[in-house]
Structures are given as C-alpha cells and as structure tokens.
Amino acid sequence: MEQAYPEFAPRQGLSRDEMEALQADVATAATFEDNLGFDPASISLDSPADDTPLVAGIDQAFLDDKAVSAVVVFSGGNVVERTAAVSGLDFPYIPGLLSFREGGPIIDALESLDADPDLLVFDGSGRIHYRQAGLATHMGVAFDTPSIGVAKSLLCGTPEADTDGRPAGWKTPIFADDSVDSVGGHGVTPETVIGYAYQSRQYDSRPIINPLYVSPGHRLSAETAVELIANLCGGYKLPEPTRQADAYADEAKASYTA
DSSP states (O other): OOOSOGGGSOOTTOOHHHHHHHHHHHHHHOOOSOOOSSOGGGOOTTSOSTTOOEEEEEEEEEETTEEEEEEEEEETTEEEEEEEEEEEOOSOOOTTOHHHHHHHHHHHHHHTOSSOOSEEEEESOSSSSTTSOOHHHHHHHHHTOOEEEEESSOOSOEESSOOTTOOTTOEEEEEOOTTSOOBTTBOOOTTOEEEEEEOOOOBTTBSOOOOEEEEEEESSOHHHHHHHHHHHOTTSSSOHHHHHHHHHHHHHHHHHHO
C-alpha cells in the first residue's frame, strides 16, 4: 500500500506549533462526506470473501522505545493478510498529537501490505479531535483511503445523551464543543456532529460498559462511519478488524522479544 500524499505524513523534528499547523492542513484536506468507492452495505463479517471490499484494522503494542504496528486485512469475515512492523518511537504521548507518535510506525506497517485496503479502521480518533485531525484522519488523508477512528475514550465533543448503561446497538451523536477548532472548509458549531458514541456490546455481569467513540477519518460521514462499525463488531465490543490487529500486535511483540 502506498501513500497518496506523503507531504501530509507526520514527521519528526517539528515544533508543537508546526505539528498543529500540519494537523490543520490535514483536516482541511480531509472529506467528512461519503466518497467510498463501495456500497457501505457490502461491509459485513457475514459477507462472502469474493468481491468484498477489503477492510484493514490497525493497532499497536509497545516495547520500551519501539512500537509494534499490526495490520489485519479482512474480506468479509475472512483474514486475507496480516503484517507487522517494529519501529522506533521518538515522540512522547501528548493528547491531541498521537499521530506524531504512532503515525510513522503505522505508515511502516501499511506500506508493507501487499493488499490495497478499501477501508482503514484505527484504534484512535478521527474527526473527534481538537483540530478535526485525529490519527484516523491523518493516516486516511496521507493514503487517501476511507478511514474510521474507533476510540475507547472521548477526547473532545459533547454527547447528545448520557452514555451510561445503554443497551447494545444504542448510539448518540457527539457534537463539537468549544475545544474543537474550525479548519479550512470544516467550520463547526454546537450543532455539528463530529462522531457518535456507539454501544457495541453490553454484559449482564457488568452493568455499565463504556461505549465506543466512532468518528470519520476521511472520505465518509459520521453516520456512515458508525453504520460500518456496527456491521464489523461481530458480537464483541471492538470491531473485529481492530480486535484482531490488537491480538496480532501482541503476538508480534512476543515473537520480537522471544
């Protein structure tokens, strides 16, 4: 898989102001409307593998000063390719600047793929971000591929309804708040939907399970993003592509340290 716009890739050695300016450029280049190249209804773990769009889940494990970036590619409910890359980390974790820590290692893994995925699903945010340019947006724009961010916690924005104790399948929009900047052609108001809280699974033994926070990364709307993630969860809390990528990252990490 090749980058379409490497000039948008996160780079080392930038000041914080330069990193935030690059994120604003990424958000300006992003499209938060559907431009998929496939029918969203064709994305399902129950679909046959033939002629089914390729969905890549991306996640990471960490080892001292290195990241183990894993990608698992699905066609329907079948894994068609797995790859992992081990890369050095040169930047600390700073909320809102995750792509500058993890983006380079993820690019290394994606560029090692033989497949050319139709959809990228990330463990992280997309438009739910202070500058509308979370990890999923940054990588989606660099590769010019439809992408979705699926985060376990809410970075910014305000849910329309309280999220505690909701049943599986429930969702509520996340509206932009004062911490979300307007960038390029993406102005925001308190009525702008930047993502959804989605309750993918609930457990009888645990009365309150936090929802997932789903947001478009690039080339799709918030509404389509949450629809696709609902189709990919397969009875688990996490969408199956990132759930498998998480497991493969741990497997690759164990192999690296063995």
